[in-house]
């Protein structure tokens with residue numbers, strides 16, 4: 001009955017038609033964190049949920065390296081947000097807000113009336129700042145979004161040999177929230193791209209005409225995991241003939257070279273980078289919403305440090321380190337539970353217990369599952385490579401795509417984590 005009532009109110013677009021008894025939650029962003037929270041909160045009675053996103057599709061970023069390297073269609077890594085939101089009994093607003101006026105609980109748009117909220121959940125992700133790298137637009141490539149990944153695929157089609165450089169630009173973080181600070185937001189995509197590239201070039205019989213060099217701005221490559229995971233990956237990197245250099249900060253990309261801050265230049269016929277992450281422009285433009293770098297400062301229950309009715313989850317939070325889908329979803333679960341508690345007085349709020357949990361493809365038939373909480377002072381640091389792991393990643397991506405944003409059930413993941421912790 002409550003769900004039916006929600007459906008009836010969903011298409012209404014005018015502020016004054018909102019029933020006074022309903023409280024309104026606005027979710028900004030329909031990515032990993034936003035959809036997870038939407039699904040968790042959509043059963044709450046007397047709550048109107050409005051999800052806002054300037055994109056019409058939700059993008060599965062973890063599958064983008066396959067678009068760039070293995071010819072996967074970009075249409076298989078994104079799906080329309082509106083039907084998903086409607087099925088959850090909520091309303092979708094396809095628009096780009098200008099700023100949040102937090103003291104007034106109001107969101108401003110350039111071309112439609114303001115949206116008021118009782119609660120706000122910010123899941124807008126981080127911005128990939130390609131333009132911060134001189135020469136990127138002319139000479140650089142990246143697998144990081146659905147415009148850049150197909151562009152990289154086209155560059156690879158034309159690649160016929162020469163030195164290839166892959167790495168992350170250095171990102172800067174704010175200081176308001178305590179936690180680990182990494183030089184790169186997440187080096188998993190770099191690892192994935194270098195291994196997949198090695199396989200692809202062998203497949204095309206041109207591996208002997210190309211070199212692959214990787215740079216990392218961190219003290220060590222894969223700074224976010226512990227020594228056991230790094231030791232497990234080292235022989236694979238060596239076997240593929242990939243050279244890795246750490247503590248290299250990218251300065252600029254030229255048409256046949258890459259420049260670093262220490263004055264060194266590498267020859268490079270193809271340069272693939274993860275650009276610096278910065279705070280979302282909306283957060284930057286909204287007074288008092290972000291920290292000094294535009295990331296949303298929250299406590300460990302994902303509540304904004306200054307505005308108790310604002311929550312945040314995912315890459316756009318100051319707490320999310322590294323910027324990883326698994327952490328975004330964990331934070332979304334906590335934010336949803338905290339919101340439910342505020343709204344209904346019911347439910348347990350899970351503890352914030354971040355961990356690195358991801359599957360890194362190493363080709364078409366192999367992948368490494370990584371589970372590590374070393375960065376957060378824990379003692380788990382495991383890597384497990386096998387074709388079965390590759391199938392798990394394929395299964396995860398397929399489920400997420402065909403179920404339109406749903407993840408495997410919690411018990412499946414818990415069992416996997418337990419098995420891996422004991423292995």
Ligand SMILES: Cc1cc2nc3c(=O)[nH]c(=O)nc-3n(C[C@H](O)[C@H](O)[C@H](O)COP(=O)(O)OP(=O)(O)OC[C@H]3O[C@@H](n4cnc5c(N)ncnc54)[C@H](O)[C@@H]3O)c2cc1C
Pocket residue numbers: 028029030031032033034052053054055057058059060061062063064065096097123124125126143144145186188189280282313314315316323324325326327328357358359360
């Ligand atoms: C190439 C690549 C590979 C990756 N591989 C993995 C992996 O294998 N495993 C893993 O766990 N993680 C991986 N990640 C990281 C993972 O994709 C992110 O951590 C995750 O997407 C973060 O989710 P999010 O919801 O915070 O942000 P996003 O997924 O970025 O979603 C943010 C949403 O907010 C919307 N938005 C932006 N601005 C506004 C605004 N002003 N108002 C409203 N909405 C807005 C965006 O359009 C978007 O839909 C990878 C990332 C990349 C780039």
